Amino acid sequence: MVFRRKRKYREKIIKRSIWQQLPEESQNFFIETANILRFAGQFFVELVTPPYEHKEMIRQTYEIGYRTLALVSITGFILGLVLTLQSRPIMIAFGAESMLPSMVSISVIREVGPVITALICAGKIGSSIGAELGSMRVTEQIDAMDVSGTRPINYVVATRVIATTLMVPILVFYADALALLGSYVALNLNSEMTISLFLNKVLGSLGFMDVIPATIKTVFFGFAIGLIGTYKGYYSGRGTQGVGKAANTAVVTSSLIIFIIDLLAVQVSNLLMY
Amino acid sequence: MNDKNDEYIVDIKNLHKRFDDRIVLDNVSLRVAHGENVAVVGRSGVGKSVLLKCMVRLLKPEVDKMTILGQNVPVLNKNDLNHLRQRIGFLFQGGALYDSMTVRDNLSFPVRRTLISKNKQEVNRMVEEALDHVELLDAIDKYPEELSGGMKKRVGLARTLILNPDIILYDEPTTGLDPITSRNISNLILRIQKEFQTTSIIVTHDLTCTKITANNIVVLQDGRFIEKGTFDDMKNSDQEFVRDFFQ
Numbered sequence: 001m002v003f004r005r006k007r008k009y010r011e012k013i014i015k016r017s018i019w020q021q022l023p024e025e026s027q028n029f030f031i032e033t034a035n036i037l038r039f040a041g042q043f044f045v046e047l048v049t050p051p052y053e054h055k056e057m058i059r060q061t062y063e064i065g066y067r068t069l070a071l072v073s074i075t076g077f078i079l080g081l082v083l084t085l086q087s088r089p090i091m092i093a094f095g096a097e098s099m100l101p102s103m104v105s106i107s108v109i110r111e112v113g114p115v116i117t118a119l120i121c122a123g124k125i126g127s128s129i130g131a132e133l134g135s136m137r138v139t140e141q142i143d144a145m146d147v148s149g150t151r152p153i154n155y156v157v158a159t160r161v162i163a164t165t166l167m168v169p170i171l172v173f174y175a176d177a178l179a180l181l182g183s184y185v186a187l188n189l190n191s192e193m194t195i196s197l198f199l200n201k202v203l204g205s206l207g208f209m210d211v212i213p214a215t216i217k218t219v220f221f222g223f224a225i226g227l228i229g230t231y232k233g234y235y236s237g238r239g240t241q242g243v244g245k246a247a248n249t250a251v252v253t254s255s256l257i258i259f260i261i262d263l264l265a266v267q268v269s270n271l272l273m274y
Numbered sequence: 275m276n277d278k279n280d281e282y283i284v285d286i287k288n289l290h291k292r293f294d295d296r297i298v299l300d301n302v303s304l305r306v307a308h309g310e311n312v313a314v315v316g317r318s319g320v321g322k323s324v325l326l327k328c329m330v331r332l333l334k335p336e337v338d339k340m341t342i343l344g345q346n347v348p349v350l351n352k353n354d355l356n357h358l359r360q361r362i363g364f365l366f367q368g369g370a371l372y373d374s375m376t377v378r379d380n381l382s383f384p385v386r387r388t389l390i391s392k393n394k395q396e397v398n399r400m401v402e403e404a405l406d407h408v409e410l411l412d413a414i415d416k417y418p419e420e421l422s423g424g425m426k427k428r429v430g431l432a433r434t435l436i437l438n439p440d441i442i443l444y445d446e447p448t449t450g451l452d453p454i455t456s457r458n459i460s461n462l463i464l465r466i467q468k469e470f471q472t473t474s475i476i477v478t479h480d481l482t483c484t485k486i487t488a489n490n491i492v493v494l495q496d497g498r499f500i501e502k503g504t505f506d507d508m509k510n511s512d513q514e515f516v517r518d519f520f521q
């Protein structure tokens with residue numbers, strides 16, 4: 001008994017020392033990652049546990065879409081426009097001007113559209129979720145839900161994460177469409193091209209493997225934005241400063257995660273394709 | 275031994291709570307019998323709110339023993355804790371109203387999400403009845419931001435009462451109210467106790483409220499209870515601080 005206890009003690013010391021050798025930043029990184037994973041676990045548990053708050057979920061989805069629509073429209077349109085204008089001289093130099101619609105559409109659908117839109121959503125949606133939940137935490141509203149046994153993760157978190165997971169892909173589709181429109185407008189600034197020819201070229205160049213991985217990727221983007229936003233808000237620090245920090249770190253962390261997901265997605269889809 | 279403990283709705287032994295290096299509660303023990311109203315008084319910042327929060331495990335204290343309604347609070351799993359929490363009413367010092375919901379939704383929220391019967395008319399009736407208790411029926415469709423501080427407090431109270439809890443923890447139920455409303459609320463607290471045999475712990479600075487509602491008073495100072503007894507005991511306490519407080 002004594003012996004066993006001693007050994008346990010020794011193991012503990014070793015474990016602790018490895019852990020302590022890490023610089024504090026990386027310790028925090030691992031702790032944070034573990035916490036987020038645990039939070040995600042709680043989310044999935046609550047996702048399948050009744051009551052299901054359809055009404056609140058639909059309200060959140062609508063709100064998110066409504067609030068981001070204008071921003072996404074403008075950026076999407078400009079994105080397509082600028083991409084086309086920028087690539088045109090190069091394509092002409094290669095004598096491949098006719099490939100311009102295909103090139104733009106592939107880069108928009110595969111990469112630029114999803115990532116830029118997701119980043120905008122991270123800024124707009126992530127910060128507002130972080131701030132909203134943060135102020136609910138600070139004014140003890142989350143505590144009040146907790147102590148009345150009404151399970152705030154089920155009501156507050158799950159509905160919002162589902163909402164972003166549904167809405168971000170839709171917004172990306174929409175932004176892609178507007179980017180293509182922007183591209184068409186840019187082409188017509190310099191030369192004439194009918195819309196049907198443009199669409200023909202675009203659709204002809206897009207394959208299944210351009211659209212599907214990009215779409216799946218956006219679902220993860222949406223999930224990450226919702227999860228990180230709610231996580232940061234839910235565990236926000238005290239006071240007004242806590243709310244600000246929650247909103248801020250929600251944006252920073254989810255933007256970072258969007259790039260990581262993007263990197264993973266390109267690796268996975270390349271593996272599957274070739 | 276078990277039988278004896280079951281008499282107490284709340285039984286706390288040697289509760290200890292610190293934030294980092296700052297010890298807030300140091301060796302607090304408290305027993306509350308069924309149907310009793312206990313007032314916890316003490317100066318601002320001594321840890322009264324912290325004590326209430328420890329009891330519902332919003333904060334995690336070190337404690338030798340803490341049973342509420344016969345349940346061993348520190349070791350409860352999530353599900354059991356939720357069930358226990360549904361039987362405990364908690365009035366937050368700041369009201370903690372859900373500011374995205376109307377008063378009606380604030381009150382129906384806990385009902386809708388915890389009770390099995392979800393008949394809409396029944397829920398509405400409960401909401402109206404609870405609001406009637408705090409004389410706020412005409413604010414039913416307002417948002418919290420449209421209410422005054424005192425009104426928020428009363429809505430918070432109504433929301434606490436609506437689930438008919440077995441035990442209610444009030445965090446300063448009358449602070450910031452005018453004397454008349456304040457007395458009405460105190461009388462309401464007393465009436466609830468008499469009518470439903472509810473057990474209550476009332477954190478307060480308000481001596482009128484203490485006098486009206488409490489069967490027993492405990493005084494919190496420097497992390498421990500320095501005096502226990504009835505209102506008259508307090509006035510005749512041999513500790514100067516307590517006498518001063520109850521002057």
Ligand SMILES: Nc1ncnc2c1ncn2[C@@H]1O[C@H](COP(=O)(O)OP(=O)(O)OP(=O)(O)O)[C@@H](O)[C@H]1O
Pocket residue numbers: 293298316317318319320321322323324325367
């Ligand atoms: N979450 C927390 N983190 C750190 N310190 C805290 C926390 N909550 C409370 N405290 C500290 O604990 C002490 C007691 O706080 P508490 O809110 O319980 O006081 P109180 O007795 O309710 O006062 P009041 O009558 O003003 O409401 C305070 O000094 C406060 O700074």
Ligand SMILES: [Mg+2]
Pocket residue numbers: 322323324367445
């Ligand atoms: Mg307090």
